[in-house]
Amino acid sequence: MSPRTGRPTDNPKKHETRIRMSDDDIKILEYCSQITGKTKADIIREGIRKVYEEIKR
Secondary structure, three states: OOOOOOOOOOOOOOOOOOOOOOHHHHHHHHHHHHHHOOOHHHHHHHHHHHHHHHHHO
């Protein structure tokens, strides 16, 4: 059996970052995830890109 499992991707996520969040931040993140149907990680990535775009203007 192949040592690599899962779907192949053109954009592998090989870096990991941990953050500490308040209860309120978690509730907001979970709400956004439920309403949009996106994963929590996708919402965080989207937030990072939005801040980056604001800075670049």
